[in-house]
């Protein structure tokens with residue numbers, strides 16, 4: 226049986242950093258699951274034959290089922306499953322179309338849930354699932370309400386999975402970064418540079434996530450800054466933290482109905 230890793234969103238900022246880490250693992254193949262054939266081809270050419278492109282639009286349920294069929298056909302030994310792909314937009318709730326609401330929930334919640342389910346029959350003791358949630362999952366966050374709620378779902382689901390899977394020796398880690406320096410973040414707003422307090426590199430998040438996953442932890446929180454945010458989210462009434470967050474970002478949303486989201 227081939228020892229493989231399955232990684233979604235390998236073409237993004239955190240995805241590339243996961244690719245780099247996975248190259249050092251004892252794996253025969255890394256399945257790079259993405260929607261853009263040209264980007265996947267470039268990526269796999271850069272990493273060599275260990276990187277296998279798997280084309281799949283994670284916002285289309287039929288295509289996600291294709292991944293289940295591929296697993297059933299190849300019956301690999303999945304050592305790592307990393308549900309990393311995600312989408313985010315900041316804006317007032319009424320500015321989201323039906324399609325954007327559905328796609329965000331699909332890509333951030335439903336698809337990683339299905340992929341875990343498809344992968345589990347091919348995972349044995351010591352296998353690791355990493356689901357990339359966010360520090361936005363710690364509390365409700367106005368103006369990134371949808372994104373924040375999807376990441377709260379993913380964090381909760383992942384932690385319960387970690388508990389349930391202990392008997393099988395499989396771990397599931399919810400990775401909860403704050404701001405990460407990737408293309409997901411919009412750098413300027415009306416010509417002004419946007420500040421991202423506590424921003425870290427994707428490499429830092431990924432190295433910590435891999436370490437935490439190997440220890441079987443149910444959550445990975447990378448920096449002191451985000452650990453403090455996590456602590457505050459437990460101690461401070463959520464009405465207060467929402468008010469602080471809402472005041473800090475409202476001006477961006479009023480300027481323009483879209484912004485970077487963490």
Ligand SMILES: NC(=O)c1ccc[n+]([C@@H]2O[C@H](COP(=O)([O-])OP(=O)(O)OC[C@H]3O[C@@H](n4cnc5c(N)ncnc54)[C@H](OP(=O)(O)O)[C@@H]3O)[C@@H](O)[C@H]2O)c1
Pocket residue numbers: 233234235236237238239240258259260261264281282283284285309310311312313332357358359360401402403404405406407408409410486487
């Ligand atoms: N950056 C941050 O500050 C931050 C903070 C906390 C959590 N996160 C989470 O970290 C994860 C990675 O984000 P990132 O910052 O690395 O973002 P990114 O650079 O924008 O990468 C996003 C990845 O998701 C893929 N993707 C998006 N929609 C897809 C679809 N329908 N089908 C297949 N692939 C799709 C993208 O593929 P394409 O290349 O084809 O677009 C890309 O590879 C996300 O789950 C995000 O929510 C990010």
